[in-house]
Amino acid sequence: MTGPRTTTPGAPLVAARRINHRYGGGRRWWSATPLPPVLRDVDLDIATGESVGLIGESGSGKSTLGRILLQLNRQSAGQVVFDGQDTAALTEAQLRVLRRRMQLVFQNPYASVNRRFTIAAALTDPLRVNGIGDEASRIDRARELLGLVGLPEMMLDRYPHELSGGQLQRVCVARALILSPSFLVADEPTASLDSSSATQVVDLLARARTEFGLSLLFISHDLSVVSRVADRIAVLYQGTLVEIGPTEQILAEPAHPYTRALREAIPNPDPRTRPAVRSRPASEPDTELTGAGCRFVTRCPVTLPVCHDVTPPLLPVAAGRSVACHRVPADTVDGVGADPDVRRQEEDQP
Structure with a gap:
């Protein structure tokens, strides 16, 4: 027993x-x-x-x-x-x-x-x-x-x-x-x-x-x-958890670009409220990535240079909410500051 x-x-x-x-x-x-x-x-x-x-x-x-x-x-x-x-x-x-x-x-x-x-x-x-x-x-x-x-x-x-x-x-x-x-x-x-x-x-x-x-x-x-x-x-x-949190928050404000892409995939009959920025479709190299870097980097519409070299960890951004993305604002990660290089790259990006 x-x-x-x-x-x-x-x-x-x-x-x-x-x-x-x-x-x-x-x-x-x-x-x-x-x-x-x-x-x-x-x-x-x-x-x-x-x-x-x-x-x-x-x-x-x-x-x-x-x-x-x-x-x-x-x-x-x-x-x-x-x-x-x-x-x-x-x-x-x-x-x-x-x-x-x-x-x-x-x-x-x-x-x-x-x-x-x-x-x-x-x-x-x-x-x-x-x-x-x-x-x-x-x-x-x-x-x-x-x-x-x-x-x-x-x-x-x-x-x-x-x-x-x-x-x-x-x-x-x-x-x-x-x-x-x-x-x-x-x-x-x-x-x-x-x-x-x-x-x-x-x-x-x-x-x-x-x-x-x-x-x-x-x-x-x-x-x-x-x-x-x-x-x-x-x-x-791609076998990695990129975001987790309460359902209402995930639906209202998805933080990871992939989660946003999944929300965009929900059928929306009104063209006026459809998002303008979408992720790129899957590519063959994406399925074979084995080294460092973000798994979503070949499809992400908002990449930073660091995304190609450093795998983002799954970090808490609020109570019960965690995200694995270099774009997550540093001041939301329970007081833990982001890498200064990442912060500078964010400032240089639109």
Whole structure:
């Protein structure tokens, strides 16, 4: 067993410390050139009952980080602490017990269920695997969770191909909740759904988080979707956290140029209020940067000379708000002055 819950008031339920990760041992089998890291020194805390949105474009490492927090993937370096327990120190048997409290909602509902199983079998399978209850009580629990996600009891006898994408994703949410977890990772759960179904799933996750007291990591590339369910937003670019803070602040005044680009990507039908300055599109050299310097430098519209040579650290700029950008005003970093060279370059730039 993993022991009793040890989280103290105010302590994070999930804490990631300096997470680094490379796939395939960091090497390509056909080349001596090392693979670039997928994640670089990522620190992230999620409090009990808190919802954190993790955003970034495809390939930024969002799903990898989510799977590492659940220990479905083991990080190359760093530490994951869940409810006071260092997950690296647990045996496989202990992790198996702990994973009852950590669940995942996948992006594609049709790929995440066995199409030969009825909905009843798909929902009760986690209970059966963990030896919880008898068959009658499992069906009762499945019926209860179906009602919670807004589906009728008659769905229990149906097969996945008989449900719409939105209905099946709600079944997947019910399956994730059936073990009464403490922590839920939703990995782009609306990406394969139409607008109406996506809205229903987001509202369902927000309601389930409140009713169950869940800690939620909501992964998406769409800032407008994340903003509806997250207390805080963490922005991941090329495996590096570039900004994190309260949702309202991130939406109203994004500090990092990449975060501003994500906000610009939210559809805006009024041309009079569209921003004039936009980031440049991704380029091939950007994905292969391995040396010093800002990861966003090839796309940033407001670069300084220092951006090419010095990697900006993630520094606090206000209570609960941190940004990794040389353009951040020096007097906002908790009294810590910026490098004089950076300050001079800011004065010389428009």
